[in-house]
């Protein structure tokens with residue numbers, strides 16, 4: 254067993270890496286590099302796992318694909334076909350969903366700073382609901398709904414004060430957070446009062462999102478407990494019973510062989526049982542529970558393929574292997590030191606004995622894909638390098654720094670492949686220049 258093959262959709266044939274059963278170096282020849290590959294069968298299987306897990310709840314739940322993980326037309330089409338709803342955080346994501354023909358009543362609008370234009374645009378396009386983050390937004394939605402003569406459904410985003418024991422940079426449920434109404438500060442209570450008093454708002458219930466790259470169900474169970482206690486208090490004080498409870502996203506995926514193998518279905522079953530117990534304990538009618546996975550829908554469905562341009566050996570210091578992409582298609586190591594499994598896609602049969610740092614082609618010393626990687630000593634210009642688990646927060650965080658065109662997204666499905674997002678051309682880079 255080759256422990257570098259960290260996901261079921263990775264394999265090996267002779268010296269070549271396989272992804273979703275297909276030859277990675279051959280795909281690199283066919284489509285060019287840098288190249289984002291996405292395993293559509295894996296994405297669909299993950300969607301089904303999630304959906305069937307929440308459909309088994311006492312009151313069937315809802316899965317929203319957190320589209321910020323990877324937002325492009327075909328991804329919204331796949332999510333819609335698999336019966337998922339979708340989270341968006343901007344007019345751009347919402348417009349992409351709309352253009353993909355996504356049922357807009359199943360699109361929910363997040364973000365900690367929605368402009369008046371965003372709010373009006375989303376209402377015009379029939380957004381399902383807004384997850385309200387702050388008082389300014391509460392007032393803006395009330396005002397815009399009033400101007401439009403409608404009543405807008407909302408959830409309130411609460412901050413339960415839980416540290417999910419992950420990276421600080423992606424821990425959003427703590428008290429010190431730009432997101433949501435603090436529960437300990439009294440802001441949450443005040444938001445409920447204002448929402449209930451607003452004639453053009455319809456309060457559906459509550460939302461919280463505690464963090465990201467979470468492997469432990471405990472985080473979700475604890476936030477559900479805290480939110481139920483709050484909901485019970487709100488019911489006794491204001492006579493308001495919530496119909497919806499959204500526990501956010503955050504399930505982890507494997508970046509390294511040492512990461513746990515997640516069992517999403519088992520964890521969601523635990524959440525379901527816990528919700529049942531809370532409903533009984535508080536004598537509370539079961540709300541519709543929703544979850545918002547992003548990373549765990551697309552993360553390990555993605556693989557990035559590069560071509561090596563140079564190998565620089567600085568004796569007693571470091572070896573650099575430079576690839577034809579970089580922080581423009583993968584900013585995550587530069588941003589928060591994210592770990593990756595890096596594979597020699599055309600030298601899988603050779604021993605990996607060269608300790609090196611894999612860097613990109615951008616004019617930034619911080620343009621590092623991954624330090625301290627082991628690759629074959631024979632690695633040279635023209636070789637293909639694959640970086641695993643790049644389906645989430647790679648394409649969606651990509652930039653044109655140094656005027657590098659963004660790579661295409663090629664979907665792999667049932668042994669075939671097709672382009673879902675074409676490679677940017679040099680002329681695409683000039684499109685907005687006057």
Ligand SMILES: *Cc1c(COP(=O)(O)O)cnc(C)c1O
Pocket residue numbers: 319321322340363462464465466501502503504545546547548549645
């Ligand atoms: C980012 C985010 C998600 C998705 O998180 P993942 O870790 O990708 O599952 C879900 N909900 C909210 C509010 C988010 O900000």
